[in-house]
Amino acid sequence: MPPPAVRVDRLSKAFTLGQKGLGYHNLTESVKQTIGAVKRKLTGVFRSGADTPLNPYWALRNISFEVQPGEVMGVIGRNGAGKSTLLKILSRVTIPTEGKVELRGRMGSMLEVNAGFHPELTGRENVYLAGSILGMRRREIQAKFDQIVEFSEVGPHLDTPVKRYSSGQYVRLAFAVSAYLEPEILIVDEVLAVGDATFQRRCIDRMSDLARDGRTILFVTHNMQLIPRLCRRAVLLEKGTMVGLGPAAEMTNKYMERLLAETRVGDLRDKHHTGDGRATFVRAGVSDAAGRPLSVFVSGDDLVVRVEVESKTELPDVNLQVVLASLHGHRTISGWSKEDGFSVALSPGLHAFECRFRNVSIRPGHSFLVHLSMASGNGGLIDAVENAVVMDTVSDDRSAHLSTSQDHGMVYCEHSWKRLS
Numbered sequence: 001m002p003p004p005a006v007r008v009d010r011l012s013k014a015f016t017l018g019q020k021g022l023g024y025h026n027l028t029e030s031v032k033q034t035i036g037a038v039k040r041k042l043t044g045v046f047r048s049g050a051d052t053p054l055n056p057y058w059a060l061r062n063i064s065f066e067v068q069p070g071e072v073m074g075v076i077g078r079n080g081a082g083k084s085t086l087l088k089i090l091s092r093v094t095i096p097t098e099g100k101v102e103l104r105g106r107m108g109s110m111l112e113v114n115a116g117f118h119p120e121l122t123g124r125e126n127v128y129l130a131g132s133i134l135g136m137r138r139r140e141i142q143a144k145f146d147q148i149v150e151f152s153e154v155g156p157h158l159d160t161p162v163k164r165y166s167s168g169q170y171v172r173l174a175f176a177v178s179a180y181l182e183p184e185i186l187i188v189d190e191v192l193a194v195g196d197a198t199f200q201r202r203c204i205d206r207m208s209d210l211a212r213d214g215r216t217i218l219f220v221t222h223n224m225q226l227i228p229r230l231c232r233r234a235v236l237l238e239k240g241t242m243v244g245l246g247p248a249a250e251m252t253n254k255y256m257e258r259l260l261a262e263t264r265v266g267d268l269r270d271k272h273h274t275g276d277g278r279a280t281f282v283r284a285g286v287s288d289a290a291g292r293p294l295s296v297f298v299s300g301d302d303l304v305v306r307v308e309v310e311s312k313t314e315l316p317d318v319n320l321q322v323v324l325a326s327l328h329g330h331r332t333i334s335g336w337s338k339e340d341g342f343s344v345a346l347s348p349g350l351h352a353f354e355c356r357f358r359n360v361s362i363r364p365g366h367s368f369l370v371h372l373s374m375a376s377g378n379g380g381l382i383d384a385v386e387n388a389v390v391m392d393t394v395s396d397d398r399s400a401h402l403s404t405s406q407d408h409g410m411v412y413c414e415h416s417w418k419r420l421s
Contacts, residue, residue: 105184
């Protein structure tokens, strides 16, 4: 058997709580860091080099696994599980506190929508810059250039600085560069969510082609239907530790079982939150039209999501959002206070709100998740909690005729058929 393309050995990463990075103190330290980065790229070995900080927060703890050449490995887990930290270490963006990483082959990565391109350069210039960073000669890049442009569909804007691109144009070009300059190892985070459904299918097909050609791919997504379809194995992370490594379908089921067990609680204080924390969601629940708490939802009823928000300060302009999603990660229904013309202002203390969805026809037998977010009027994220609540859907006399098959989708919409010829 050939040696693994990726070997992660007892990898750990600690951060200091409440302390921002200080950057380089002087030129000597900057030069040492640069020389170290070049050495790592040449050797393909990335060892621990960061001191354990005081008051450490361990984003990763004792992670070990191997990925074989030509294998597509999924990395799954909730927000805050350590997925992005792992990929940043593998991509040499950050240094591990303990352990080491060995990579055999040229590597490309897509970690964030706004990472990897220089905003002042044009799309054309960034293609050549990305290829040069991968160590490719100009003629090698030129041989792939037309395929990159065709896949990305940014031809008319190729000589425009990428800072003027939409997020969709940006991610299409970034993926095309990563996929067609063909690094031996490709690392893809959840950036594909920016593209439309057609583009996402093309990306998945392209990654499948790369895997068949012997390329190694590490893939992070919240879409649990993609993991068994694209990956042979998956790593399951939880709170910085590896709680599973095995067949993709088995790890996906394990993740969803743990997710269901943890989201049937109304208290949100111990859940993972993102945002600046000026206000936070502290409780959430689902009730019926009369305000009675529900343990299951009846298809076709009104669905009322009730939330409690605790604010630390005066917030005169806040937008609240409730999103219903499938267990596989597909967002299907949303309620946004701004769209409803509902004005929200918060003062210090507790506040309660409800979002009512009318006649919600989620198919019986489907469970759904409730995601919550809160943003300021200028779009800055104040707080967000994914998987705040989970709810099962059952039928009554009105919905007993509805299909429960996953093949027919999660939401039923009233419709009618008629013959035209």
